[in-house]
Structure formats: C-alpha cells, structure tokens
Amino acid sequence: MLSIIVVHATPIPVGHRVEITWHEEVQRGLVPSQERTDHRPHQPVILDLDTGVEYATDWGFGHGGRSQPDAPGEVEDAPLEGFRVMRRVVGVLRACRVVTLRATPRYDVQTHLQIDVDTDERPASSR
Numbered sequence: 001m002l003s004i005i006v007v008h009a010t011p012i013p014v015g016h017r018v019e020i021t022w023h024e025e026v027q028r029g030l031v032p033s034q035e036r037t038d039h040r041p042h043q044p045v046i047l048d049l050d051t052g053v054e055y056a057t058d059w060g061f062g063h064g065g066r067s068q069p070d071a072p073g074e075v076e077d078a079p080l081e082g083f084r085v086m087r088r089v090v091g092v093l094r095a096c097r098v099v100t101l102r103a104t105p106r107y108d109v110q111t112h113l114q115i116d117v118d119t120d121e122r123p124a125s126s127r
Contacts (some may be wrong), residue, residue, distance in 0.1 A: 002089060002115045007042045010055040010111040011098050017049040018115060020089045023060050026082040039086070042110075049090075084123075091117040 004020070012018060023045070025038040045056040060083040095114040100107055 001094065002091070002117050004044070004113050004115070005042060006044060006046065006055075006111050006113065007108070008055060008057050008111065009098050009109045010046050010096070010113065012046070012048045012053075012055075012093050012096055012113075013050075014093055014096055016051070016093050018091065018093050018113075019047040019049055020113075020115070021045045021047075021085055022087045023083050024086045025060055026084065028082065046113075086122065088119075088121045089115065089117055090119045091115040 021044055022039075022041060027036045027038065040059055043057045043059050045054060045060075047054050061077075092115065093113060094116055095112070097112040099110050099112065101110065
C-alpha cells in the first residue's frame with residue numbers, strides 16, 4: 001500500500017484506478033555546471049483512469065503569471081521544456097481524504113491517498 005499526501009484537492013472516489021506521475025524540472029544555466037533540478041514530491045499529476053479527470057498544480061506548466069481576483073488563471077496544456085517524469089505509479093485507490101488546513105493565514109487544501117500499487121515505473125535516468 002502506498003500512502004501519499006498531495007498539496008491540492010484530489011477528490012477521487014475509492015475504488016477508481018489512478019495513475020500518479022512525479023516530475024522533476026531541469027533548469028539549465030549558461031554553463032552545464034549551473035544546471036539545477038527541482039523536485040516537488042507533494043505535487044504529482046494524478047489521473048483518474050476511470051473518468052479521465054486529471055488533478056495537478058500549476059508547477060511545471062506554463063502559465064500567465066499571477067492570477068487576478070475573480071479571473072481564472074491561464075495554464076498551458078503541455079508541460080514546460082525540462083519537465084520530465086521521475087516516477088509513475090498505477091493502482092487502485094483504497095482511501096481518499098481531502099483536508100482543509102485552517103491554521104494558516106489562508107486556507108490550504110491537501111489530499112491524503114492510499115493506493116494498492118499495480119506498477120511502479122522509474123525511468124532509467126532517475127534511478
């Protein structure tokens with residue numbers, strides 16, 4: 001059983017098949033020694049395989065900058081260049097709890113998931 005916490009609302013029904021993909025963003029510098037890799041383990045992209053609904057944050061996708069009050073944020077469909085797969089897990093969701101954290105200056109949402117894993121793939125470059 002895999003237990004994860006993600007920092008976005010992911011209200012997927014228990015029993016649905018899911019695909020969870022963790023990414024890393026490679027940020028290139030002017031010279032190779034300035035290359036930097038960013039990992040965000042609590043911001044995977046989650047696909048509900050039964051409905052086709054995808055859950056994610058804006059990290060790794062191009063967007064129009066800061067959002068405006070009462071206006072939707074713009075987010076690109078495709079990941080940014082340098083955004084690559086670190087790990088992909090497929091399995092059945094066994095538990096899902098969406099939590100609103102009130103002890104912060106603004107309300108934050110996170111989701112606790114438990115998955116029975118069928119496959120766990122890691123590209124050779126990230127092993």
